[in-house]
Amino acid sequence: MGIRGKFRLLMAGFFLLIVGFSYFLIERSNKQLIELEALRIADIISNQVLADRAIYTGKVVQKLKADGTGSDRHSAKKSGFILLPAQFIRSVADKVNEQNRGLYSYHLRSKWNLNETQGLQDDFDSWAWQGLEAQEKSGQSSSSGWQSIYRFTEVNNQEVLQYYKADTASAQPCVSCHNAYEQNPDVKAMRVAAGVKPGKQWKLNELMGAIRVEIPINTVKAMANDGRNTLVLSLIILFITGFAAMMVVIIKSIINPIESSMEDLTSFSKKIDSVVECSRDLLKTADEQVHIYEGARTNKGKASINELIKMADRSAMSAEESAAHCLELKESFAESSSRFAKIIGLKK
Template sequence: MGIRGKFFAVIAIIGVVLGGATYAILERSHNSLIEQEAVRVAEIVSTQVVSDRAVYTQELVGKLMKDGVGASENSGENKGYIPLPAQFVRNVSKRVAQQAKGLYSYSLVSLWNLNPEQGLNDEFDRWAWKQLEQQEQAFATGPAVATGYAWKPVYRFETKNGKSKLLYMMADPAAAAACVSCHNNYEKQADVMALRNGRGIAPGKTFTLNGLMGALRVEVPIDQVAALAAEGRDRTLGALAAIFVIGFALLLWLIHLAIIKPVEWSVLKVEGFTSKIDAVVLCNKDLVQAADEQATACRGAQNVLDAGDIVATTRSLASLASVANDNAMRAEDSAVYCNDLNESFDDLKTKLQEIVQGGKKASSLFGVGKDGRAE
């Protein structure tokens, strides 16, 4: 794999790891945020419902009772009476169901329900109710008498058919003596006993003050918020990917200009050296041979001089001069080659220094010529 291939592979790995990690972090933080928000909504809703009912009971029912009437299960048939607080809650919750369009919903429920619709109807109800009973047990055996404030809400998140929601249940204890006496009376009625028997629950339940009487059950769907969060997450990931790709493209471009191209140029230069060095070596061989020839010619001249042959000596000296001249020219050639080689080395050295210094001058980065040399 070439240097570019390796670079791309490393970038791709970094990209995948970075993308995956960002996705996981966003997903986790969004999920926990959504869940916290949903629980907050459930707290808000239950506070509102409980407060509405308390005001209804004290201000409305209380006033009417002073006036000689009050609240009645069959208020429709009794002149001057208004619905029971629990009926008021149920009526408002029905209105909310129409109005809120799946934003949230709630209802009062109980294991000992008087309204057949308000029993523990699903697995969550039974699971949460069991935990409320355990809390009541703890209160009963503990030093503190159960108070409305000590109860802890029980909740969990559920996903069914791809739709997620928070299921939340808060105890509705018998906070007043009136709750106890009225509900205890109902428990003795034949139709309520039949309802208990029909559900396999022991009839004749006796409530006590502050004991568990029922619960407020709140449902908060979170798939809409989750979809919005997923959209936000995808947008963030898209922006990150764009920044990542542009950033690395720039980096790659700089590396290409500042390192890869100059290095490639240097490699070409080094390849050129080989032929230049060959030329110098060849030239030097020639020089050695010429020096030999010169020595032979010298010896020839010496011989004919010793023999006293003036004419031959003159001729020998002339040829010696020509050989020496040839030699001088070759030596000059060799010097030129060596000089050339030296210059090339200097060039390469400068270039490599530039690469090492990371393109000291901006011009050497951006003014790289076709051969890769800084201009």
């Protein structure tokens, strides 16, 4: 392969390496950013839900209790009573899920659900619930410090974050009310039907349920992919332009001079051949002269003197020619060496 081919191959390899590597890095950092951000939003949503319920329970329900009423599961039929905290959360969640057109959704979930729609329903529910239970088994006892359980998965061709945050018996009323419900024959029957051991009794800070948040990440992923494509395309254009400019400089200032120096070398060898030829001629004329001298010594003839003069002329001509070739050779050498000096930057 010629020097041009090698350069082109080297640059193509370099180009592929850089573009491929950039694509990989951008893709990876986009994925990390999107997942981190989705998780952060899920954290924000679940914290907001828990804070809403804490204030609803501690300030609103408590106030009504002091005034003589409170919250009740059947508040609609009872004058002066309002929704239970869990019902309040479900109402807000239903409104949110209906209003925000797929931005996010959340639900309350529990293995010991009192509302039929809030039990463990799909494989994520069972998997994440096991994750929370495992934390409780391994000694998780305070209300803080629970690790959220999550996964990124595909649901109906949509990439989503599925997220579970523990909802624990953070106050005595949670324990008393839910423990009482678990003794109710209807609830016991519901547990048996669901294959769950009936009669569950909680202590403070134990796991009661979970807030399940779901956040689709399709749109933001598509946007990130657009950004990635624009960046990679710009990189490709920049590199092609840069490489083309570099190629031109390399061809003009290195490859072309080297190639013409090669031509110089060929003409050097031709010129050296001519010098050798002239020297041979000189040698031949010198030989002939010796013969004529010898003839002149024996014959003392005039003709030989004339021939001698002719010979001397021919010798002089050959010598002149040889000198001219040598001069040309010297000039070519000077030219080539100045060209080489230019390539390596010795001379301007």
